[in-house]
Amino acid sequence: CYLKYCICLTEFEILNIPYTIESFHNSPKEGMIKGLWKNHNHEPRAVRLVTELSLEYKVYDPQLWNGILQKLLAFNMVDYLRKVLVTITAIHPLWQIPTFTRAWRSVILAPFLSASCPPSPMQLDACYESFVLLIKCPILLDLDLVGIAKQYVQLELMAFALGCLLLIPYSEKRKQQIQGFLLSVDPVILLQQVIDHMTTGEVAGYACKIKELALDSIADKKQYEKLIGTKFFPFLKQHMIDNKRVEELANYLVDRSCLDDAISVVTEYLTHEGRPIKSNISPAEILKTFDFACYNDAKPHGYQALVCSHLASRWKKIEMYSYGIINNRYQIIWTLLGPTKAGAR
Structure with missing residues (x-):
């Protein structure tokens, strides 16, 4: 408190206003602030001092604050005004003063000028x-x-x-x-x-x-190509996993022979779902596991045939299985990848 008094007295001295610690302490603060405003509102330093004192002693007279904001705008004290506006946001009655909206608009738009x-x-x-x-x-x-x-x-x-x-x-x-x-x-x-x-x-x-x-x-x-091979692809994978849209991305990747990326997506998805892939499993088996996951969730999809056609040239022994389930009285045929031998690439 003593330090604050000293700082205020220094400011008063610069403005040629005689105050001692005792007289400052004993003065009615609202009257002192309004007197300072009346006689020195044409000086930027005094306007800042009035602002600080008003905040310190919780003097929220709307007419006084309307004048303060007007002067801060007129003196182009944008950086200081920005801090003041954030501070007085908690004082709801001051939202109604005429200059409040204009002050906010001015400081927000100031950088664009x-x-x-x-x-x-x-x-x-x-x-x-x-x-x-x-x-x-x-x-x-x-x-x-x-x-x-x-x-x-x-x-x-x-x-x-x-x-x-x-x-x-x-x-x-x-x-x-x-x-x-x-x-x-x-x-x-x-x-x-x-x-x-x-x-x-x-x-x-x-x-x-x-x-x-x-x-x-x-x-x-379906603009996945914008992110494939970029530093943003991990963001896309996580986004599709979080939003249960992995099949869409897997379809796209397999359709365009981006099999390594497809396997990466499927592996992360299955791990996220609590069905982690064993370390010694083949790429074909990874995709088959993903098919079974979709099968168990009863989410029909048709990318398995695409998987087969794209993987046929890379893995020599791919056996085809057909699985059928009854869902809502309709027969859904699932074509899944069969097991492959190690090193079948």
Whole structure:
């Protein structure tokens, strides 16, 4: 407390206002703050001091705070204003003051006024901070989030743009905007930007949502080739496993003779399902085990014949079995890979 008094007295001295520790301690704080504001609100240093004292002594007079925010904007004290807005977000009565919304909008849009494409590291940091502010902003209903997303698009920061759309409060509008956005952007760019800019800190939760949307877009469009052989393929495998869509990916990989990748996907899936593969099992048996897993789950699929045709040239002895099950009074014929001899490649 003594240290705070000393700091305040130093600021008062710079402003040529005589105070001692005793007189400062005994002064009614709200009256002192309003007096300081009345006589010195034309000085940036005094405005900052009034702000600090108002927060310290919980003086939340709406008229005073409306003036404070106006002056912080006028003096272009954007960095400081950003911190102040986050702090007073917990003071609900201050949300109603006229300058509150304008102040939030100004600090969020400030980086875009001078940023170029591609943004410099410093500009990129400022754009990141703007997105963090958006996450904390209590008045999203009053902001043009689509317009802010377009600002990020102009800087080719697509992941942040999608993050803005995720913040749209109305579910139908949010869904519509996200669907349209995903049609116009390369999901690989989204994944790369998530890794580059959004994996840590306060935006990490939104990074996961953006990654999921990008992977969903790739899976829905069957654009797996965009990720095969890239550092993002493990993300795709895990995504398909988590969302019970392994058969789709396995079909695609086998159909295009990406058998090593298919076996990798199947192995991870079976391990995830509590049916790990034995270390000495052949590739053909791995796929057969996957067929049995699908069989037991009663999920009809037709990629076994494709497996056979693609593996025939690589494994010499593949025996064909036909299994039938009755499901909802229909006969489903399952063609499964038979056992192979070790070293049959």
